């Protein structure tokens with residue numbers, strides 16, 4: 264432990280000294296705790312010998328980064344809440360071993376993983392822990408059901424597995440393997456093998472009320488290091504929130520869930536399409552609360568990191584808005600009304616008017632809002648949460664210039680990568696059929712099956728042949744686990760709700776970004792109706808009609824400023840759809856903008872318009 268590669272030892276020492284210096288500045292209950300058992304000296308460092316690859320070269324090995332990470336020494340272990348799991352019983356084990364015999368595969372996959380227990384459920388499937396019987400390594404296997412039920416969902420899955428293959432970094436969760444489906448043309452489910460993590464930051468924040476400034480600092484350090492890497496790959500995560508950050512008791516964090524991420528291409532304006540943007544409201548940057556700026560930038564992730572950091576410091580979400588208008592209100596309550604220049608840059612006229620006509624608010628000093636936090640942390644937080652995206656620092660800049668990290672920054676341990684090639688994501692720009700996505704996902708899976716990939720590339724694979732695969736066995740094991748897991752569980756199954764757009768609305772014309780973006784709202788509004796025609800009736804817009812009634816009532820009660828009010832802001836396409844979020848059965852900060860709701864939003868707009876006719 265300690266000594267790094269090259270100058271690593273010095274860095275580690277510096278980091279340790281820095282921590283010690285900081286520790287002495289704060290009065291924490293744990294500071295005088297001499298119980299060494301409570302501290303970890305044992306770092307469970309996953310030392311992959313793999314190189315952090317960029318497209319054309321090596322920036323740094325994960326081993327080097329890992330050594331830098333070893334400086335987690337003496338950080339108090341954090342509590343990771345126990346999950347209510349269902350283990351396989353001995354009966355099950357017997358059935359399982361029978362299954363093992365029945366599912367021999369030439370790739371050895373059927374016996375490669377022993378499934379253990381369900382560790383999580385998401386809208387895309389169940390996650391179970393398992394052991395790799397060849398190596399003894401514990402892994403998490405995510406079963407994604409009915410991948411092709413909906414092309415948008417399938418595209419999201421394709422995007423995520425592709426990005427996670429390309430983004431290799433110790434602070435980003437790693438896909439280790441994807442099971443080979445039995446049939447190239449007919450498969451429905453996929454099984455993705457991840458490195459196993461113990462919990463997520465949301466749980467960690469809830470379960471630990473004694474986190475120290477060193478924890479906060481180390482958490483933020485890892486998040487910014489990951490973000491620097493992600494952004495240099497030209498990727499925007501777009502949905503950073505505590506639940507999308509996996510955590511271990513030894514304070515290791517890893518960013519996951521890249522389903523909403525986008526690769527930004529130089530020749531393509533990264534225009535915000537409100538119906539496309541479904542990130543969690545509480546962590547959503549102000550420019551995304553009303554399509555304020557015509558393009559999104561990496562600064563949207565910086566804002567989310569700011570919200571997450573504030574939540575770490577206080578244990579509570581910073582801006583828990585119930586809708587986008589309240590979200591903006593909460594932001595401006597803290598930050599004050601934005602400057603004239605910032606408002607002038609807003610493209611959405613209604614949003615602009617809303618902010619211009621908002622009661623003038625003075626900013627609340629961050630030191631007052633976060634009285635117990637390290638002043639340097641508070642100052643950095645203020646930078647992260649700049650209302651205007653152009654005033655937010657980049658991840659890289661923060662690491663190098665912010666005094667909160669003084670003495671820590673070292674490029675050798677904070678690898679960058681090359682921008683991801685746009686050709687790998689050209690599917691984002693075209694309309695795809697189910698079969699297209701299936702083929703692309705299959706191709707992606709073959710990356711984990713080199714021999715099959717070779718045959719595929721040479722055109723010698725037998726597409727009609729049912730490959731022997733471990734998937735059937737997994738299917739039965741997962742079904743069993745899910746059945747039992749469901750019984751003791753509090754949460755209802757989650758619905759998928761990250762519907763993306765049909766291609767024509769995602770892809771902005773290339774030639775003239777500015778004039779095209781001006782057109783975009785018109786096109787978007789027009790396309791809402793079209794989209795909803797194809798939408799399944801899964802999301803009932805009950806609360807949408809409620810909000811419609813509320814809006815009508817407000818207007819009838821004399822809030823008669825159609826252009827200026829929150830009500831009118833909600834009427835704008837960019838806002839009203841975002842309002843339609845309380846129809847789902849998930850935690851309240853999660854917001855989706857299912858296309859079905861857009862139909863209700865459109866109806867609502869028409870109703871309100873009719874009132875003024």
Ligand SMILES: Nc1ncnc2c1ncn2[C@@H]1O[C@H](COP(=O)(O)OP(=O)(O)OP(=O)(O)O)[C@@H](O)[C@H]1O
Pocket residue numbers: 382383384385386387388390403436457458459460461462463506509519520522757
């Ligand atoms: N690698 C992992 N190790 C341990 N637990 C994990 C891992 N990946 C995911 N989980 C757990 O499983 C749960 C569901 O996973 P995940 O969020 O990836 O699913 P999802 O279907 O994409 O969810 P969402 O509905 O948020 O999109 C998570 O809350 C997390 O706690």
